[in-house]
Amino acid sequence: MNRPTGVTVLAILLFIGTGLLVLGAIATFLGGAFIGSMIGTSARQAGAGAAGAGIGAFIGAMVGVFFLVGAALNAICGFGLWNLKEWGRMLTIVLTGIGMALGIMSFFISMLHFHIFSLFFIMIRLAIGGIIIWYLSQPQVKAAFAAPQLYPAR
Numbered sequence: 001m002n003r004p005t006g007v008t009v010l011a012i013l014l015f016i017g018t019g020l021l022v023l024g025a026i027a028t029f030l031g032g033a034f035i036g037s038m039i040g041t042s043a044r045q046a047g048a049g050a051a052g053a054g055i056g057a058f059i060g061a062m063v064g065v066f067f068l069v070g071a072a073l074n075a076i077c078g079f080g081l082w083n084l085k086e087w088g089r090m091l092t093i094v095l096t097g098i099g100m101a102l103g104i105m106s107f108f109i110s111m112l113h114f115h116i117f118s119l120f121f122i123m124i125r126l127a128i129g130g131i132i133i134w135y136l137s138q139p140q141v142k143a144a145f146a147a148p149q150l151y152p153a154r
Contacts, residue, residue: 014078021071032060100129
């Protein structure tokens with residue numbers, strides 16, 4: 001069975017997200033190192049200890065690792081969707097559900113502070129997540145993932 005167009009679009013968007021997350025990781029690694037060196041230089045000039053110099057580098061490294069984990073998950077989901085693997089569909093649904101749960105928590109936090117722009121973007125994020133889960137749960141999409149995978153003879 002051919003890959004549904006929506007699955008192709010989701011897989012390509014996941015691959016694009018992977019690339020952007022890798023670029024973000026590189027930027028935070030470099031940015032953290034740059035900030036750490038600036039803190040260290042200013043601490044040495046002020047005669048203070050250089051203990052704070054590693055803070056910027058550490059934060060940059062942690063955020064960069066977080067971005068790399070996200071990139072790996074995006075790549076795995078994209079690969080699974082692209083190759084019509086059932087585990088890829090299920091993993092995408094589960095991770096989208098987790099993202100929606102975090103989005104709902106963000107929604108309530110934004111309600112406490114009533115940030116209208118945050119509320120607007122969180123609502124859009126929740127709607128997109130809901131559409132993705134709804135689409136991947138459709139019978140015709142499920143059928144595409146359940147179809148036998150035929151491979152050419154070697």
